[in-house]
Amino acid sequence: MAIIARTLDEAIAPIADGCMLAVPRESSGVAMAATRALIRRGVKRLHLVALPASTLQADLLIGGGCIATLETSAVSLGEFGPAPRFTAAILAGTIRMLDATCPALHAQFQASEKGVPFMPLRGLIGSDVLAHRPDWKVFDNPFGNNDPIVLLPALKPDVALFHAPLADRAGNIFVGIQRELIALAHAAQKTVVTVEKIHDGDLLSDPLLAAGTLPGFYVEAVAVEPRGAWPLPLPDHYAIDAAHLAEYARLAATSEGFADYLQRYVYERHAA
Amino acid sequence: MNDMPPETFRDEELLADVICRLIGDVRHIAVGAASPIPATAALLARERGNLRNLGRPYVSLLGSRQHTFFTDGSRELFDCAGQGRIDVFFLSGGQIDGAGNINLVSVGDYDKPKVRFPGSFGSAYLYYVVPKVILFRVEHSRRTLVQKVDFISAPGTSPENIFRPGGPIALITNRCLFDFDRERRRFRLASVHPGHSVAEVIENTGFDFDRPVDVPTTPTPSADTLRLMRSVVAPMLAEVYPQFAKTVFGASSSRPPQGDG
Numbered sequence: 453m454a455i456i457a458r459t460l461d462e463a464i465a466p467i468a469d470g471c472m473l474a475v476p477r478e479s480s481g482v483a484m485a486a487t488r489a490l491i492r493r494g495v496k497r498l499h500l501v502a503l504p505a506s507t508l509q510a511d512l513l514i515g516g517g518c519i520a521t522l523e524t525s526a527v528s529l530g531e532f533g534p535a536p537r538f539t540a541a542i543l544a545g546t547i548r549m550l551d552a553t554c555p556a557l558h559a560q561f562q563a564s565e566k567g568v569p570f571m572p573l574r575g576l577i578g579s580d581v582l583a584h585r586p587d588w589k590v591f592d593n594p595f596g597n598n599d600p601i602v603l604l605p606a607l608k609p610d611v612a613l614f615h616a617p618l619a620d621r622a623g624n625i626f627v628g629i630q631r632e633l634i635a636l637a638h639a640a641q642k643t644v645v646t647v648e649k650i651h652d653g654d655l656l657s658d659p660l661l662a663a664g665t666l667p668g669f670y671v672e673a674v675a676v677e678p679r680g681a682w683p684l685p686l687p688d689h690y691a692i693d694a695a696h697l698a699e700y701a702r703l704a705a706t707s708e709g710f711a712d713y714l715q716r717y718v719y720e721r722h723a724a
Numbered sequence: 725m726n727d728m729p730p731e732t733f734r735d736e737e738l739l740a741d742v743i744c745r746l747i748g749d750v751r752h753i754a755v756g757a758a759s760p761i762p763a764t765a766a767l768l769a770r771e772r773g774n775l776r777n778l779g780r781p782y783v784s785l786l787g788s789r790q791h792t793f794f795t796d797g798s799r800e801l802f803d804c805a806g807q808g809r810i811d812v813f814f815l816s817g818g819q820i821d822g823a824g825n826i827n828l829v830s831v832g833d834y835d836k837p838k839v840r841f842p843g844s845f846g847s848a849y850l851y852y853v854v855p856k857v858i859l860f861r862v863e864h865s866r867r868t869l870v871q872k873v874d875f876i877s878a879p880g881t882s883p884e885n886i887f888r889p890g891g892p893i894a895l896i897t898n899r900c901l902f903d904f905d906r907e908r909r910r911f912r913l914a915s916v917h918p919g920h921s922v923a924e925v926i927e928n929t930g931f932d933f934d935r936p937v938d939v940p941t942t943p944t945p946s947a948d949t950l951r952l953m954r955s956v957v958a959p960m961l962a963e964v965y966p967q968f969a970k971t972v973f974g975a976s977s978s979r980p981p982q983g984d985g
Contacts, residue, residue, distance in 0.1 A: 477798060479787050480797075480798070503798075504798060504845075504846070505757070505842075505843070505845060524843065525843050526757070526828070526842040526844065526845045527843060528757075528758070528842035528843075530757070530758065531966070531967045531968070534841075534842065535842070538840075539840050542840040543837060543838075545836065551829060551843055552844075553844050553845070553846055553877075554802060554845055555802035555806070555846060555849045555850075556848070558798070558799035558802060562799075573849065574806055574849065574852060574853055575848055575850070575851070575852040575878070576848050576849065577882065577886050578876070578879040578883075579844075579848045579876050579878050579879060580875045580876040580877070581844050581876075581877060581878075582848070583876075584834060598885050599887065600885065600886065601887070629794075629795045629796075629797070630797065631796050631797030632797035632799065634797070635797060635799070688789065694966065
């Protein structure tokens, strides 16, 4: 049964050092307030899986020294340019990178949702993405004739973390059409969610809302964090804070500038 | 609004016009991350379809709330593509080589790279399953168009026994348009943009390519096309690519953007 946590720190307690943490893409609802809280708490050695790509969140966690392994298909700041801390960490060899491709990650989460050990996927054969993933196997389609296909192991994160518009008091979470958030929660052992606000009533009792609702059954903890995706967007609620992203891109270009950013927007907790 | 007269145009407008012609008459065009020029072309193709009451093409802009119809999360794009429900997609590369291989990962040894790019995104799958993949790389230089890529995010062609209904049909740059010949596994120079020359293309291309004796000049966008791009397409583009729409077209959106992913 999901709990509505009294504080953000209480909600993110399940995200332990060394765990596999799964997070969504920028346009789905990224729990940025919780990400800053994790950095303040000093979380270490995370295996971060971004479904299927990441922007500021991965860059901030890498720069904050929280990541041992990163598994995703791309990290950049979109129109604001390359992700500077990600790039620096790869060039310095300070994180282990598992390069993927978007549909492979989706397939690996789907395998976990179904409780099966692997999922097949087209493409990939002949790429260096596959060549650098000894955990991915090429298999001959047993229903075909000389038809090689790639098998991808199920990904079972310890914790999924995201931000959504609404939760009710039973921990049901309204995600709307951002359905990869539902896949994240189905695949993970535990799910931690921050929300804009609490919905008075039962999200599952209204069929229109229920169609876009993750049942509280899957949810470990919820914290209320208004503007909890800031400076990233929350679909249908608020846009990306472009000026802030531009400032981040400028500061994070050097490790000194990044330290300055952390001090101003992460450690001194008055940001959003 | 862009107040450029129709007889002058920007490189981006020329490239979008060329891409729109390459798209042709199709049912569904999808546009991925960091692809503002292809997004311009796709929305232009949709506007032309609307003007003719065709009811196609459908356009799915990744990261858009308004210009996509998907309701099953970010996997729906890939599931659609796997079924053959996406006809056109666009890919770029930090490096692209003469065999159509693309590199979105790194330069140098993968374990000790000299340069790191964001990553492969969906390329290692979409390049195989989307019938018409249009490659675009605005910077046409020996740094970007290389003899052989350092990392294959996705190969240009595959052996006979690999399931591969898709692949590259063309490569467009700021200097020219290449067609891709899947049989010969090579590019062929199709046209050179106004103000550029064949000699300049050869000089700035790191791979060998085929070319006809007479290489045509890329046709310039018509006044009508420029008007559609500037007045109808640009404000739509601003939702996903606010910086690009502002710089190229001087347009801004009234709706919030949804970011990339």
